[in-house]
Amino acid sequence: MTHPSALHTVSSAAAAPRRGGPVEPRSGTLTPLAPGEVRVTGGFWHDLQRLNASTIIGHCLAWVERVGWLANFDRAADGSLEADHAGIEFVDSEVYKLLEAMAWEIGTDDEGELADTYRDLVNRVAAAQEEDGYLHTFFGRPGQRARFSDLEWGHELYCFGHLLQAAVARLRSGHDDQLPAVARRLADFLVVEFGETGRTAVGGHPEIEVALAEFGRATDTRTYIDLAATFVERRGHGLLAPIEHGQEYFQDDQPVRSGAVLHGHAVRALYLSAGAVDVGVEHDDEALVEAVEGQYVATLARRTYVTGGMGSHHRDEAFGDDFELPHDRAYAETCAAIGSVMVSWRLLLHSGKARYGDVIERTLLNAVLASPRRDGKAFFYSNTLHQRTPGLPPAEDSTSPRAQSSMRAPWFEVSCCPTNVARTLASAHLYFATRSDAGLQIHQFGDFTATAEVGGEELTVQIASAYPFEGDVVLKVIAAPSSPVEIALRVPAWAEAEATWSVNGDGLTVALGDGYLRVTGIVSADTGLLLSLPLTPRVVSPDPHIDDVRGQVAIERGPLVLALESIDLPDGVDTESVEIDLSSPIESTPTGARVTLRRRTDRELPWPYDGASTTDTDAGPAIVADMIPYARWANRGPSTMRVFLPTARP
Numbered sequence: 105m106t107h108p109s110a111l112h113t114v115s116s117a118a119a120a121p122r123r124g125g126p127v128e129p130r131s132g133t134l135t136p137l138a139p140g141e142v143r144v145t146g147g148f149w150h151d152l153q154r155l156n157a158s159t160i161i162g163h164c165l166a167w168v169e170r171v172g173w174l175a176n177f178d179r180a181a182d183g184s185l186e187a188d189h190a191g192i193e194f195v196d197s198e199v200y201k202l203l204e205a206m207a208w209e210i211g212t213d214d215e216g217e218l219a220d221t222y223r224d225l226v227n228r229v230a231a232a233q234e235e236d237g238y239l240h241t242f243f244g245r246p247g248q249r250a251r252f253s254d255l256e257w258g259h260e261l262y263c264f265g266h267l268l269q270a271a272v273a274r275l276r277s278g279h280d281d282q283l284p285a286v287a288r289r290l291a292d293f294l295v296v297e298f299g300e301t302g303r304t305a306v307g308g309h310p311e312i313e314v315a316l317a318e319f320g321r322a323t324d325t326r327t328y329i330d331l332a333a334t335f336v337e338r339r340g341h342g343l344l345a346p347i348e349h350g351q352e353y354f355q356d357d358q359p360v361r362s363g364a365v366l367h368g369h370a371v372r373a374l375y376l377s378a379g380a381v382d383v384g385v386e387h388d389d390e391a392l393v394e395a396v397e398g399q400y401v402a403t404l405a406r407r408t409y410v411t412g413g414m415g416s417h418h419r420d421e422a423f424g425d426d427f428e429l430p431h432d433r434a435y436a437e438t439c440a441a442i443g444s445v446m447v448s449w450r451l452l453l454h455s456g457k458a459r460y461g462d463v464i465e466r467t468l469l470n471a472v473l474a475s476p477r478r479d480g481k482a483f484f485y486s487n488t489l490h491q492r493t494p495g496l497p498p499a500e501d502s503t504s505p506r507a508q509s510s511m512r513a514p515w516f517e518v519s520c521c522p523t524n525v526a527r528t529l530a531s532a533h534l535y536f537a538t539r540s541d542a543g544l545q546i547h548q549f550g551d552f553t554a555t556a557e558v559g560g561e562e563l564t565v566q567i568a569s570a571y572p573f574e575g576d577v578v579l580k581v582i583a584a585p586s587s588p589v590e591i592a593l594r595v596p597a598w599a600e601a602e603a604t605w606s607v608n609g610d611g612l613t614v615a616l617g618d619g620y621l622r623v624t625g626i627v628s629a630d631t632g633l634l635l636s637l638p639l640t641p642r643v644v645s646p647d648p649h650i651d652d653v654r655g656q657v658a659i660e661r662g663p664l665v666l667a668l669e670s671i672d673l674p675d676g677v678d679t680e681s682v683e684i685d686l687s688s689p690i691e692s693t694p695t696g697a698r699v700t701l702r703r704r705t706d707r708e709l710p711w712p713y714d715g716a717s718t719t720d721t722d723a724g725p726a727i728v729a730d731m732i733p734y735a736r737w738a739n740r741g742p743s744t745m746r747v748f749l750p751t752a753r754p
């Protein structure tokens with residue numbers, strides 16, 4: 105297919121761009137590693153990244169083609185696109201998130217089938233860019249609404265943001281070619297349109313903030329970062345027209361730095377927070393970073409599910425009030441979990457606090473990874489923690505409403521989550537490790553190598569672990585500098601009391617503190633460390649303020665939140681009529697736990713508020729059942745499921 109994209113094609117810049125991860129702050133306690141400096145060598149994450157490369161990316165690509173969202177660009181380029189645009193206002197962004205996923209996956213090599221597909225896709229996008237840099241398929245043409253005529257719902261700036269982030273991924277993989285050129289023209293257009301002398305406005309869905317900040321970093325362009333700051337500071341002054349969900353839905357009810365806790369639409373709030381941290385770091389505005397950190401910490405304490413999922417409301421995809429966390433109506437959108445990882449990663453880099461590595465671990469393993477089906481061809485958009493009736497298998501060949509599917513669906517009318525999963529999986533390894541002047545920090549576990557220059561010399565370590573299913577983490581030094589270094593491994597908060605370790609090497613100091621096990625001294629190529637984290641299943645009780653699950657418990661095994669799925673119960677026993685017997689031992693299984701349940705005999709009454717006398721715990725034989733990782737539920741056909749279980753009376 106030929107597109108009139110030659111107009112916009114530029115030759116590669118003279119110097120290769122600086123490689124890096126999705127976030128490269130100008131300053132911070134910790135410095136991220138670049139692609140190539142972290143290499144996944146096998147195991148859990150290798151399997152997931154292979155699934156992403158072999159299936160998820162292709163699945164998303166097939167769907168954006170099939171539903172006409174890619175053809176929107178072709179038709180914009182050849183002048184045939186009018187009001188008959190395919191899909192809702194922001195479907196351009198799915199193509200951009202897919203381009204971001206592909207850029208991370210292609211990496212530095214830029215050869216092969218995926219690279220060819222990527223270039224074809226970029227050609228089609230580039231061809232739709234207008235002379236002044238604007239690029240959106242839903243607005244501005246004959247028969248379409250005018251540009252920026254619907255800043256509340258139009259999502260133009262949101263889509264632009266995802267285009268810029270896709271360009272960042274390309275630049276950070278070492279290529280300054282067509283998509284970064286398209287993104288520069290778009291960003292320059294935005295500086296004129298929305299900068300200090302342009303229109304005083306913000307977009308209804310934050311995303312442009314985090315994207316402009318990063319694109320500014322990736323291109324060394326302060327004006328882009330300054331525009332990101334302008335968007336952050338403008339928010340909260342009622343610039344957006346009132347809507348039925350109220351101004352707080354798009355965080356336009358109060359200035360970003362004056363909030364106490366995240367509120368309103370969860371994905372919007374989290375993307376905005378990520379952008380605000382970036383702007384705060386770039387402008388040495390510690391007060392802004394601290395404000396956002398305070399809001400996020402309060403959100404973790406009062407508005408977060410045990411999986412790390414965020415957002416309680418189906419109605420407006422929003423955070424609820426403090427401790428308003430319904431489990432059978434949990435919204436917990438996959439994109440909100442990804443947004444939380446984005447915020448945590450920025451705060452980890454800024455502060456070095458191990459706690460944010462804990463949050464990333466919990467959220468990635470239990471919330472983000474719950475989305476893709478085992479075969480990579482269907483996804484959860486919302487993530488309930490309690491499924492009362494067996495889900496209905498969605499049609500595999502049509503789009504599903506975004507949140508009504510009780511099983512994973514292949515594609516959605518609003519399909520933000522699948523492509524978000526794809527870009528997150530493709531870049532997941534870049535969240536595993538960091539460096540500092542002192543040495544290397546390992547934040548996540550699996551099979552990978554991490555390398556950094558410390559004091560002008562190379563420090564490379566190899567991590568081997570069957571985590572999250574086994575608790576031993578083996579670290580081996582591969583290349584060592586001649587001067588002393590510090591190698592830090594995050595020890596999750598749940599493991600701190602019982603973690604054990606042994607070191608192979610002379611004259612090294614080992615200390616556990618602040619969530620890290622730190623090995624300090626002169627290491628050599630035979631230095632080794634074994635960290636053992638206890639994976640004995642743990643009983644987790646919720647804060648009593650969370651009325652929805654008061655008196656119930658969850659079971660965690662290592663970093664994994666477990667779930668009881670009906671498929672693992674004997675015939676005739678359902679998840680709604682069992683209680684967990686905590687007086688019986690809970691045994692570890694290879695991936696979960698074996699628990700003892702007691703059956704409750706329920707008597708249905710015409711009026712269900714006649715007190716506890718209506719139920720008895722069955723005195724019959726105990727039911728022994730396996731609980732599985734929550735992220736893996738709904739992979740064996742329609743089922744019911746619950747994370748929190750009532751406890752049997754002794």
Ligand SMILES: [Zn+2]
Nearest residue numbers: 437439520521
């Ligand atoms: Zn989503």
